[in-house]
Amino acid sequence: MNGIYVQREPKQLSLMSNGAIFVGKFVDVSAKQYYMNEMLKRFLTRVDSGARPTKYALCTALNACAKTSNWHLGLQFHAQIILNGYEDNVILSSALVDFYSKCNRIEDARRIFNYMKQHDQVSWTSIISGYAQFGCGVEAVFLFKNMLKSDIKPNFFTYVSIITACSRLKEPLELGSAVHSHVLKLGFVKNSFLISSLIDFYSKCGIVDGAALLFDAPMTRDNILYNSMIAGYCQNFYCEDALKLLFQMREEGINPTHFTMSSVLNACGSLSLLRLGRQVHSLVLKKGLVSNLFVLSSLIDMYSKSGSIDDARSVFDQTIERNSVLWTSMISGSAHSGRAKEGLELFDHMVEKGCLPDHICFTAVFTACNHAGLLNKAVEYFDRMRKDYGLVPKLDQYACLVDLHARKGDLTKAIQLIDEMPFDPNCVMLSSLLSCCRTYGAVDLGRKVACRLFQLQPDNAAAYVTMAHIYAEAGLWDEVTNIKKLIKQKGIKKSASWSWVEVDGRVHVFLVGDMLHPKSHDIYVLLEQLNLEIKEAQSIRQEMIFSLQFASVYRIPMDVDC
């Protein structure tokens, strides 16, 4: 057990004479988990040697197993429930439903629920909450509707669960706002639990203003309310607002928790705020949150994103307990910082340690391969992903592999992969393929890719510009003119931008975008003059360097086809 040096059992936990376990408030969560497990094992030993457990003790024990997600231990208490003839006890069955769903055994939870002769508010709420936590919003809503049809009325616990379920739906808003108005009608609106779940719901729907409105309403705010709002801001890229709330939270004397820290570190990373990130790191140390895996992976991520990969590595090296997310953040950080080899070594290390990689981990591995141009290695990992780990590649993983093939010049293989995969390609994938078509002068393929891209993003000037480049570099000037016409026809608005291409010693300059832009005319005139100069110039490159400098004076976006 990491970081536990306490010899005696803490007062907060005790085994009662009737076998029940008293659980008080613990400051250190991992200590609580540790002692709870020890206590439960001792209780089980006592039961195994013949003591008859009370239903109360079993209930507390199951509850503890649910909270610590200790499936193996919980199973034995389930056995005790059956052995002692408590199977028909509604309270114990509800506790079982809760236990199984907290251990991610939602189907077992459902079986217990269905087997129950009668349901109460707790069993309904537990199963609905289980499906909501499991990500099955639809099933949770289905059950909620059934509950409304039954004699049992939902209470505010149920509403919290159903709001959580709504944010897991594909079309969350319709039902979610209906539930919100229900909640208002019932007068649960001052309830901190409900407000935080609503803040979370609106944040996940991208309605930050709605969430902030709930948060700003006059009431006493607890740390969870703060945490929900900070997380909401972070999820919607309102990083500055998230940081402001941290300061406000501290001013109000509310203790930041590991929830706060992981969100705030995420904000620091997005803004590359290394100094603030370091300050938060010291706050993490001060609050004793440094063994929390959420906080640690955010720390590693923050340091990587702030360009301080050595600090990220040093945090990583000091961790005692590692899960796949922690490994992935380090692999991903290494990959993005140009340390591909290190990233791949980390992956091998992770697998050796028996940690199972998931989709996101493989994306990090492919990113490392992409940065180092390791095509064969990536193909090998792609196969291993399916064969060794039974993971079906998703769009992100295909995108990495397609990109790698395309960058290496195997455009046929890239497009073959796109056609093979069971998804429609997204814009990012097609854009990257299109720019590879440019690199390798693949006009026909480029045309096909561009057509699909135009359909997906009819207003994106970048795709048109890249295609114009491909045509120009192949000397297909009529096609270039067509594209220009197309851009004009569609009225694609883009602040003036330009690019150039050199073919057989001739330089062609393109001007794409909004011709009404105040700077457009000047640029156009000057570029024309430049063209004349270039005709006479010996060294075209030097002239172009001049023109690039000129363009930057006008702050014209240069990387239009990125």
Place this chain on the structure above:
DNA sequence: ATAGGGTTAG
């Protein structure tokens, strides 16, 4: 004293 709820990471 002895059942159910909200927030977090790659």
